[in-house]
Amino acid sequence: MVFRSVHYSYPLSNQEALSGVDLSISEGERVAILGENGAGKTTLLKHMNGLLRPTKGFVEIEGVDTRKAKTYEIARKVGMVFQNPNHQFFAQTCWDEVAFALRNFGYAEEEIAKRTEAALRDFGLWEYKDESPFLLSSGEKKRLSIASVMVYDPSVLVLDEPTAGQDAGQKRRIGEMLSTFKGKAVIVSTHDMEFAVKHFPRTIIISRGRVVVDGPTREVFYGEYWASAGLLEPQVVALAKALGMTAKPITAQEFVKAFEEAVAK
């Protein structure tokens, strides 16, 4: 996926939501996008599956310019999971919700049945196959929304704030689930620094429609971008900096290990 000086303004808005974004994401990469509310995260994500097209510049998905492709062609390569599952669900049962995309893409009934069952089982939702998606808990809804995208095997998965409103256990499950998608690029927007650190080796911070920094998560977390991007420095980073540690831990476990090693020296 390649973005070249991408600009975007919403209709009737005199302010740019994206002002010259350049980035490229390779096959199988794991990327977290951070930024305060209104920074342009969701607008950026919507360019990744053709829901929005640049007003200036271009986006290429697997070599195809999104301005010249049909939305359904892009959607097949790039699956998108929205922040609020309630905005995405419409079927009467979880089974139909997951089978929907496959039917849409014209798969044979036999194949649809096979894949839908596998997806529901993989995501721990088989027991709810005949129930309404709207009756699930918030964690189950999130899993269903991911299942209904993963079922058609896109090569890129884009998730908007997958951990918003999720509890600690569900966050861990979502993180573990994403890491099983071998070979697929996974891109998330998130406010959750700990989630970004644990599962995403590359981090992009955006602010006012521009990329502020794009690099290895550890280096980004030890940069001086937090205040200017309207974000809070993670506790582990703040602590390590205040203690003048030379190691750059980004998780509690790394911190403890680095601390013990420093003391041992």
Next chain:
Amino acid sequence: MKAIEVKDLSFAYQNATRYAIRHVDLDVEEGDFVVIAGPSGCGKSTLIRALNGLIPHFYEGKYEGSVILEGVEVASKQPHELFKLVGTVFQEPESQLLTFSVEREVAFPLENAGIPRDEMRRAVDEVIKRLNLEALRYRSPNELSGGEQQKVAIAAALVSKPKVLLLDEPTSNLDPVSANSLIWLLHELNLQGMTIVVSEHRLPLVVEFSNKLVVMDSGMIADVGRPVDVLGKYADKDIIEVPDVLVIADQLTRAGLYAGDLPLSVGQFLSSTKGLKPVI
């Protein structure tokens, strides 16, 4: 004096196969800042609805036990009698914003209660000033940011001058900085004497300011106490979000490298590790 007294409260929603909360006992003193934590579906929202009278007045079901709010039995009073005692802010501000200007939004609860115009104007002016909302006064709530919307929702909850403010996961749709400033606002209100009860997943932001942490699990209260004591028990579990500084201090304590109370913030950690810095 007790602000809230929950005695052996159980509630099952109509047609539900199990109780959403079971045998809950909880005392909240006036001036307390109480945080309710626990996995999704553990009964946090149900408890909050029981504290402000939405349960049993708007949600039907099987209700046992009692809730005494500022000396008043919630189940025996009508909702309009309770609105002067307690204000509530919900998770999604969109679900509670109704009008086309911040001023009208804040005035709405008073209009609804038939408060005379002069008195209403005074109360609205006061709360708008108190929460620094002057600049947004004539804007439409729909065009505000999530953080601003939650502030307006708080203003509307405070306009009837309640003694207790309840908030159900108020930061879950906010970015870290907006969430942080919302928590600071609650802290300030608490310092001014307001009793605060807030359910929250993002504990690292809020526990520093609270004096009582309640952990719920499967509809029951699993733990209640000083945040530092309760969090200490959960440092190596995955049930609630324990601040990283506390997890680190907990592990370093076991390794004999940290002494003193477990910290709830980076500042508290650093003040307990004075003298450790040269080692690193």
